[in-house]
Amino acid sequence: MRHGSFRFAGAEIPFPNNGSYFGTIPVDPTSNQGQSRTPQPPHSSSLLRFQSFSRFPATACDHSRVNSAGNRSEHRGHSTAMDCTLPSLLWSLLWRTSFGVGLALISLPLCAAPPPSTTTVTVTDSTGARQTLTGTVLVEAQDGSLLLETAIQQLHLLAGDTIRDRHTDEQAETLSPRALGQQVLTEFPERFSLLTTRHYVICYDTSAGYARWAAALFERLYSGFHAFWKQQGMDLTPPEHPLVVVIFSDRRAYTASAAKEVGEASHSIVGYYNQLSNRITTFDLTGSDSLANSATASAGRAGTEILASPEAAGLVATLIHEATHQLAFNAGLQQRLAPIPVWVSEGIATYFETPDLTSSRGWRSIGSINRPRLDLIRRRFTPGLLTRMITSDEPFRDPDEALVAYAHAWALVSMLAKTKRIAFADYMRVLAAKRPLASDTPAERLADFETTFGKSPDALEKPLIRYLSGLPVR
Template identity: 35%
Template structure:
């Protein structure tokens, strides 16, 4: 299962548990609670945790969504809570050095820290490889902010340090990743963990061949840390994945194999071309109204291809409206779900036409200018 599919299923289950919740603005709280089985420190289960942070959401049944000072979001069910207290201290995110110290305590011995201008990278891999990854992260950071600035959207800097973990071997990566993403770890070289707020990867033998994946997941991390998207809000998967696919397109003329934001993504263009002859008239409706197509192995590839194509089309032809659409979505609150009808209505409202007319323009543009 793709990490994004697993994230979507997790969010759906949590959303049910937090139905009827309300956002909370209060003092910093200290929560002691029973951990889940997959909560590991140095590979060892940690049965009880004490976390200090701010409450993002409190459900009617007493369940909490708590954000700690390293940016992690903890979902705590009422039966897990052992003790709870509050104080009047201001919530203060960790600094780069403070989060580096915390990571050293969480990871097995032997991990080093490499810091760039905007990233804290924990690694036990080859230092030269880590520096290549760090360079990619910084290229993305610069390009990402420049791109949205050019769209007249000045995004804030991340509130929390951007953290990445780079393992030396695939086996070590799998041991760590399987606790967070399950069997999906076997099928990926990296992922962004939306709850932990960290990018995780390993020393891939040929980095150049996997640049797209690293940029893709790092784009998710940036989007969720700069205000473009809100973690655990209703972020349609076609938007999240379409954006990451838009930014990931490789540039094989560049030494780093990545440079051109918004280039045609050839891999996903081929996905799109293969899907077009089979595409039903309601395809855009099903893509936008819910995330079911991403959750099924039978339809996920087509959904990814169409998400890239739709994002590419909108950013090339309806850029202002698309940015307005992202801004509307970014105002979403954690665990607040839109209905399928609300998703369609918002899309039609922002882009100014019925979805059938938008679909017609989309198909015409892709056929005429891109080859799909």
């Protein structure tokens, strides 16, 4: 990334040197289970002239179809028009647990993007250096500033006065899964390999057996995720593009790469989903690259050895947790960079993540009791915390309170999904309609919740305690 000032629609915007991500660290030193928690943001006074973002899912419609062989028919539809009559769109990336980017709150006059077509722009930075980018214009501000998506799903915010040349062709480029994977591989050392499945592109430098096992786990989650929300009364949409996962062979290689995105946090998190790149990045927690015959090991055989390792529970929880975030932001449940309360995103991910090591596959069901969360909230139930985390993400930013907040988020999602299914689905529809880079006040967040559920968060404390008390201890 280039450092320096960034301007969009005439406003000067400071960016810290990192991306928006969800990270996973252990719940506590005595547990192998994974816990999603974003560490404190790395300190940085640097600014970015060019900033890459993950895709705006609401601004384009992909009518891709996947046949029985798993091949994708790549036919792209028209952009969803962004209302030109809106006086502005609030572009606010605040330091939050889930959206780790600092950005001044500004008001931008925007116009709808035309139907998808390939646009090539040449821009210059403050030093006069030129950069040429090709992609689809998703948003255009009245001053000529652009939000451009390249073929590998990266978004670039380009200030209007930096654009030196622009021309448009007739048809937007859409990469096949393998072509997408090959482009992603160019960012990593030659030792990385590529595995494509029905819905995923896996770039890895661990064993082939481990990669196949992880890919099979992701595909099971994909099916379970869509089935669960259908049962909840929600119709999700297939992701517009294959979902990218990067797996390093060990922590050392992972940390060196992750530090470029998450800074010092790379030392404390074992995996993360980055909304800006739309990728999951993690490493092989089991060291399975040393398995015998790893190059040809089947997913089943590798899985048997993987699940026998001491790290198995944390490994499964990490992969499922981060993949749940990725699915939520690519299936219409949540829009990237929209004002989704952290308790919802993390509550859903923790609701899905619970491993099942009695199964040969390591994970097979959604909504199982999350023992580390349950044990923690039973010890440290905090009156008033429900209201605070529904109106603000601050509890998740406080390192002294974050783990307790995650436990409350899991508990609340679990209760709502199981005892207030219709209202919970209605609430998720309200959040799914939130537009990228909008901003909700605490009062608006509270109103969304109370209007949907008909009760204040405080009024749900006693029902939540009763719900938790009814869960088996072990």
